[in-house]
Amino acid sequence: MLRKIHTKDLEVGMFVADVGRTWLNHPWKTKSRLLTEREEIRELLEFGIEEVYIDTEKSVYKKNSQKSDGIPLATPKLGLRERSVPKAVPQSKPTVSLEEEIPKAAKAYNKALDTSKALVAACRMNKRIEVGEVQENVNELIESVSRNRDALTALIKLRRFDDYTYTHSLNVSVLSISSGKSLGLSDAELSVLGLGTMFHDLGKLRIPDNILNKPGKLTDEEFAVMRSHASLSAEILIEQKLAVDPQVIEVARYHHERSDGSGYPDHLQGDQIPKLATICGLSDVYDALTSDRVYHKGMPPHDALKFIYGLRGAHFKPEWVDRFIQSVGIYPPGSVVELNTKHKAVVIGINNRSLLAPIIKVVADPHGQLYTRPKLVDLSKPEESQGWIIDKVVPADECNFRASDYFDLPET
Numbered sequence: 001m002l003r004k005i006h007t008k009d010l011e012v013g014m015f016v017a018d019v020g021r022t023w024l025n026h027p028w029k030t031k032s033r034l035l036t037e038r039e040e041i042r043e044l045l046e047f048g049i050e051e052v053y054i055d056t057e058k059s060v061y062k063k064n065s066q067k068s069d070g071i072p073l074a075t076p077k078l079g080l081r082e083r084s085v086p087k088a089v090p091q092s093k094p095t096v097s098l099e100e101e102i103p104k105a106a107k108a109y110n111k112a113l114d115t116s117k118a119l120v121a122a123c124r125m126n127k128r129i130e131v132g133e134v135q136e137n138v139n140e141l142i143e144s145v146s147r148n149r150d151a152l153t154a155l156i157k158l159r160r161f162d163d164y165t166y167t168h169s170l171n172v173s174v175l176s177i178s179s180g181k182s183l184g185l186s187d188a189e190l191s192v193l194g195l196g197t198m199f200h201d202l203g204k205l206r207i208p209d210n211i212l213n214k215p216g217k218l219t220d221e222e223f224a225v226m227r228s229h230a231s232l233s234a235e236i237l238i239e240q241k242l243a244v245d246p247q248v249i250e251v252a253r254y255h256h257e258r259s260d261g262s263g264y265p266d267h268l269q270g271d272q273i274p275k276l277a278t279i280c281g282l283s284d285v286y287d288a289l290t291s292d293r294v295y296h297k298g299m300p301p302h303d304a305l306k307f308i309y310g311l312r313g314a315h316f317k318p319e320w321v322d323r324f325i326q327s328v329g330i331y332p333p334g335s336v337v338e339l340n341t342k343h344k345a346v347v348i349g350i351n352n353r354s355l356l357a358p359i360i361k362v363v364a365d366p367h368g369q370l371y372t373r374p375k376l377v378d379l380s381k382p383e384e385s386q387g388w389i390i391d392k393v394v395p396a397d398e399c400n401f402r403a404s405d406y407f408d409l410p411e412t
Contacts, residue, residue: 002053010041015058019049034058048353098333098349101151102408105144109155109170112137116166116198123205123236131195131242138194141174145181145190150349153178154333157290157301158404164291165204171291173197175283175328176276182327182352183279193276195244196251200280203232203252215296230256231265247276255280258315270317282308282316282324301332302393330355334403336394340387342366344394345377346406354380356390361406370401 002017010016015034019027027047028040032055035041044052115130115137122129144152152174156167176197180190204212207229211222218226234253237244254277257263259270263281289304299307305325312318329350331337337345337360344364351357357379364370379385396403 001056003056004051004053007041007044007049007052010035010044010052010054012036012038012041013060015055015060016044016052017055017058018053019044020051020053021047021049034060096147098148098151098154099408101144101148102155104147105151105155108137108140108144109152109174112141112170112173112198113166116170119198119202120165120205123202129240129242131244134198135191135195138173138177138191138198141177141194142181142187142190145174145177149178149181150329150333153328154407156287157332157334158407164293168287168291169198169201171287172200172280172283175287176279179279179283179324179327180276183323189276192245192247193251193279196248196276197255197280197283199237199248200233200252200255200284201229202236203229203234206232206236227256227264230254247274250274251277251280253277255284257281259317260314262315278316278320279324282320285311286324286328300393300395301328301335302330305330326352326355329358331358331390331393333358334407336396336399336403337390338392338394340389340391343388344368344399344401345390346374346403348376348406351378351380357385358390362388363401363406368400374406 012035015032017032019031021027027043027049033040115133119129119134121127141152156171156174173194176193177190180193185193207226211218211225214222230253234249237249237252242248251274253265254268254273257266257268257273257277258281259273261267261269263273285308286301286304289307290298290301292298298304305328308316308321309325312321329347329352331347331350333347333349335347337347339345339362343362343366345360345362347358348361349359351359359376359378361374361376362371363374377384377386377388379388379390
């Protein structure tokens with residue numbers, strides 16, 4: 001029997017049947033769950049969920065269990081297997097605003113970009129990789145994400161750099177660190193993830209250019225050569241005898257492994273694939289799809305996310321895809337959107353509790369006339385949104401303005 005109760009009155013052992021949210025803004029990977037620990041209740045509260053439906057027939061709680069602040073102190077031994085899937089982590093409030101962090105993020109990104117160029121040059125000439133410099137850059141990226149998780153991801157959308165060779169691994173590192181932060185990884189894990197992603201495509205430097213940059217479809221033989229880049233990346237790190245965590249090499253080797261065993265080089269499946277490699281794999285696909293290349297124009301982010309969503313259950317476990325999308329946002333900062341009233345707006349920030357209702361700046365009226373004072377609106381707040389909802393994403397080349405003009409980007 002279903003019964004509606006206040007979230008603060010939940011107890012460990014209750015079976016939550018419905019929290020009234022879709023997967024886009026759901027704190028869990030499943031719609032329903034038997035509560036086995038206090039943290040699950042805390043997640044609901046911190047996600048702003050005030051009421052839920054419980055199934056009394058599936059619940060196994062004791063009515064008089066001891067509680068503190070509406071949350072049970074003890075977790076009963078229910079004999080349930082510990083979750084090995086990504087856990088939702090309520091998003092902590094940024095310590096600084098996106099506008100305040102953008103200049104700092106740009107400085108960290110530009111510095112890391114210089115290191116990325118030096119890294120590529122060193123590998124091409126078979127010189128020693130200066131892992132200390134790369135680690136320093138990764139630490140600065142982590143610090144930026146800790147201050148504001150959206151600033152660096154907004155930056156890589158707003159700015160287009162010429163050479164994919166240098167920017168891809170750095171962008172994947174930014175996306176992975178941001179996603180890892182949202183999944184609750186420790187700074188130590190983020191450090192390993194950041195290094196692994198910076199190194200993940202080094203093997204491509206040993207792939208012939210006529211294969212690497214071929215605009216048409218690869219032959220079976222050429223594709224086999226291309227697929228070797230993952231194992232080559234790991235080999236380069238091993239050859240260099242770098243003093244890095246073994247997981248760094250795992251990220252490089254396994255970032256193309258897929259949950260159904262269709263990946264490479266070792267055809268790992270399911271939980272055989274390290275979680276850090278999975279995060280790298282998702283970020284790698286997303287950046288590859290959204291980046292302009294010699295032979296194709298990048299997809300808009302929302303189209304890339306639709307493509308990645310289609311990989312759920314095959315290439316990637318559904319819960320990993322859902323958490324990645326929740327991290328990146330349906331409308332990433334820097335996206336230009338048209339509202340249901342034909343107003344144009346620039347997405348300024350993500351609402352992790354409601355991905356379809358980001359924070360925007362309304363920059364143009366329904367006739368395309370630009371406002372001198374754009375209005376900042378949180379679409380998740382009815383008192384601000386005035387009934388506005390996003391109707392569609394507008395391609396950059398169809399706008400009479402640049403999204404970057406509405407961010408305080410420093411000159412390069």
